[in-house]
Amino acid sequence: MKSSTLSLKVALAAATLALASGCATGPDANPRDPLEPFNRGVQRFNDAVDEAVLKPVATTYVDVTPSPVRTGVTNFFGNLRDLWSSVNAALQMRPRESAENLMRFGVNTTFGLAGLLDIATEMGIPRTRIDFGQTLGRWGVASGPYLVLPFFGPSSFRDTVGLVVDSNADLVGDVDRVANRNSLYTLRVIDTRAGLLGAGNVLEGAALDKYSxxxxxxxxxxxxxIDDMIDKGIGLGNGE
Known part of the structure; x- marks a missing residue:
């Protein structure tokens, strides 16, 4: 799919740079974060982009867009993710969650105006968010070092691979017209950032070291x- 190209380049470039900078870490480095100097630099870059662009745009979006419209946008993108969550649940041999997410997608797409309305939740059909990074962890793939990706934020080596696969499965990437596809990408980024405005304020006020x-x-x-998935599944590996 068209959406995978940028994600693949960013993820691989970040992983390559991180590996190249790994030798710069000291003996007191967090064992889960041996690339901390590199990661802190990327987080500073991401924070600068957020402060200059994403946060102001998201704040304006919340201020000028009626709440029902914002809810519809969130529901629409959530509905698209439900289908991929269903696939990942099936890959993890979790038939109940797979069926529930697939049912959610079918109900909301058919009766919820292509997902703008969350009819499935009103019907009591639960949602289980599952991405490919979790699927890898479910089957025993180690997390690897913590990694902060440009624009994408917190990740790990395992989750970076998962991000590339998730991007290939992104239904937005199937939109033929480039202008429409890019508009959907932009709207999703704004909607996601708008949903984090409150959490961001709490984090900035509470954390002595935002990075840690x-x-x-x-x-x-x-x-x-991942532990929760293993408990509910057949229990191969521990993901670390």
Whole structure:
């Protein structure tokens, strides 16, 4: 799919640069984050882009867009992700979650105006968010070092590979007209950032070291997600 090209280049370039800079870390480096000097530099870059562009645009979006419209946008992109979550659940041999996510996609696409309305939630059909990085972890692929990707943010070597696969499976990439496809990408980025405005304010006010807080939260959350999958599945590997 067309959306995979940029993600692939960014992910591979970041991984290559990180590997090249890995020898610069000291003996006191966090064992889960041996590339910390590189990662901190990338986070500073991402924070600068966020402060200059993403946060102001997202704030304006929230201020000028009616709440029902924003909810519809969030529902639309969430509906697209449900289909890929269904595929990943199937890859993990989790038939219940696969069927639920597939049912959500079918119901919301058919009866919810292409996903603008979340009819499935009103019907009591649960949503389970699953990406390919989690699927890799589910089958015992080690996380590898923590890695901050330009524009994409917190990741790991395993999740970077997962990001490339997720990008190839992105239904937005199937939109034929470049202008429409790029508009959807842009809208999704704005919608995602708008949903994080509150969390960002809390993080800036509470964390003494924003980098360490973000890293530990991300790695612990990802491991918790994978452990939960193993508990519910047939339990191969531990993802680390």
């Amino acid at each position: 807080f973000t890293r530990d939260f991300y790695l612990n959350r990802r491991q918790s997600q």
